Amino acid sequence: MLHIDLGAVRENYRRLKERLGATRCAGVVKADAYGLGAVQVAKALAREGCDTFFVAHAGEGLALRAVLGREPAIYVLNGTAPGAEAEAAAAGLTTVANSLEQLAAWRAAARKLDRKLPAALQVDSGMSRLGMMPSEVETLAADAGLLDGLDVKLVMSHLACADEPEHPANALQKKNFDRLRAMLPAAPVSLANSSGIFLGTDYHYDLARPGAALYGINPTPGHANPMREVVRLEAKVIQIRTLEGDIGVGYGHTYRTAGPLRAATISLGYADGWHRRAAAGAYFNGVRLPFIGRVSMDSIIIDISALPEEALKAGDLVELIGSHQAVDDVAGHAGTIGYEVLTGLGHRFHRIYEGG
Numbered sequence: 530m531l532h533i534d535l536g537a538v539r540e541n542y543r544r545l546k547e548r549l550g551a552t553r554c555a556g557v558v559k560a561d562a563y564g565l566g567a568v569q570v571a572k573a574l575a576r577e578g579c580d581t582f583f584v585a586h587a588g589e590g591l592a593l594r595a596v597l598g599r600e601p602a603i604y605v606l607n608g609t610a611p612g613a614e615a616e617a618a619a620a621g622l623t624t625v626a627n628s629l630e631q632l633a634a635w636r637a638a639a640r641k642l643d644r645k646l647p648a649a650l651q652v653d654s655g656m657s658r659l660g661m662m663p664s665e666v667e668t669l670a671a672d673a674g675l676l677d678g679l680d681v682k683l684v685m686s687h688l689a690c691a692d693e694p695e696h697p698a699n700a701l702q703k704k705n706f707d708r709l710r711a712m713l714p715a716a717p718v719s720l721a722n723s724s725g726i727f728l729g730t731d732y733h734y735d736l737a738r739p740g741a742a743l744y745g746i747n748p749t750p751g752h753a754n755p756m757r758e759v760v761r762l763e764a765k766v767i768q769i770r771t772l773e774g775d776i777g778v779g780y781g782h783t784y785r786t787a788g789p790l791r792a793a794t795i796s797l798g799y800a801d802g803w804h805r806r807a808a809a810g811a812y813f814n815g816v817r818l819p820f821i822g823r824v825s826m827d828s829i830i831i832d833i834s835a836l837p838e839e840a841l842k843a844g845d846l847v848e849l850i851g852s853h854q855a856v857d858d859v860a861g862h863a864g865t866i867g868y869e870v871l872t873g874l875g876h877r878f879h880r881i882y883e884g885g
């Protein structure tokens with residue numbers, strides 16, 4: 530059972546807005562709002578006054594437009610794929626032009642439709658992932674015709690190391706960004722993702738683009754999490770057994786009992802997006818119940834010897850993510866980041882939305 534606390538998402542949005550002062554705050558809801566449900570999350574954010582959303586693909590933008598109505602701005606971070614321009618334009622999506630090539634395709638769509646289309650210009654300030662290279666920005670600056678038919682709504686870039694405040698790349702990227710954007714038409718400016726917001730007001734500009742922090746991932750690794758947890762993941766106990774000493778447990782018998790123990794099998798596995806290597810624990814009434822043996826596709830075996838006998842029964846729920854074990858803790862067990870844990874959580878869970 531996957532509980533998604535939309536009240537906490539809203540609270541996180543308010544906390545970020547407070548920190549941002551006069552800077553506007555968008556909501557990044559790409560990849561189905563990091564797996565939590567873009568429709569539910571975007572609606573909850575809209576209720577907090579959020580009127581700007583970012584997705585990765587035009588298809589995600591089309592789905593969002595259908596539920597948000599005409600008003601909110603929806604930016605497509607990866608740019609509109611060739612062939613999808615007419616549909617994206619009809620839905621009022623704002624394409625993020627990451628290259629002169631993407632810009633030309635959007636310009637051609639505007640010419641064909643004989644009306645102005647909204648666009649964001651992304652420049653590469655030093656992440657080397659997406660955005661126009663400095664030489665492309667120079668070409669653009671020298672030829673105003675390259676923006677014919679386009680309404681430039683935003684000039685943006687993305688930070689590579691914002692979660693490491695001491696990293697010299699942050700100041701360097703900001704410097705590059707300021708130099709590149711000065712060559713482009715005046716438009717609102719955006720640089721910060723979640724962690725970027727915590728680098729200080731110098732990084733805020735006109736619009737911030739948080740995703741992770743809205744969903745309870747700590748934007749300040751190594752420091753206390755300033756955000757509220759959003760996700761609680763529970764799994765049902767399927768079966769309970771008592772094992773004698775020296776018994777093999779699970780695939781490959783990677784675990785052998787040292788003495789008698791009580792074990793429970795829970796209904797959650799790697800097919801649900803729980804990393805096979807995340808040998809964490811489950812929690813019941815605040816007691817940690819360690820995993821034993823390998824994580825299976827649909828089940829995990831846990832040692833429940835720490836609980837009083839009869840305390841846990843088939844059908845009871847144990848907690849995998851929640852107050853005792855945050856998303857970022859689970860990520861640590863799996864050797865990954867909270868982003869991957871959230872986006873990986875499968876679609877087999879019964880989802881419960883609270884506080885929308």
Ligand SMILES: *Cc1c(COP(=O)(O)O)cnc(C)c1O
Pocket residue numbers: 557559606686687721722723724738739740741742
């Ligand atoms: C994903 C993404 C964001 C949001 O990043 P978080 O670290 O989740 O806040 C912002 N901007 C761009 C360009 C992105 O790709």
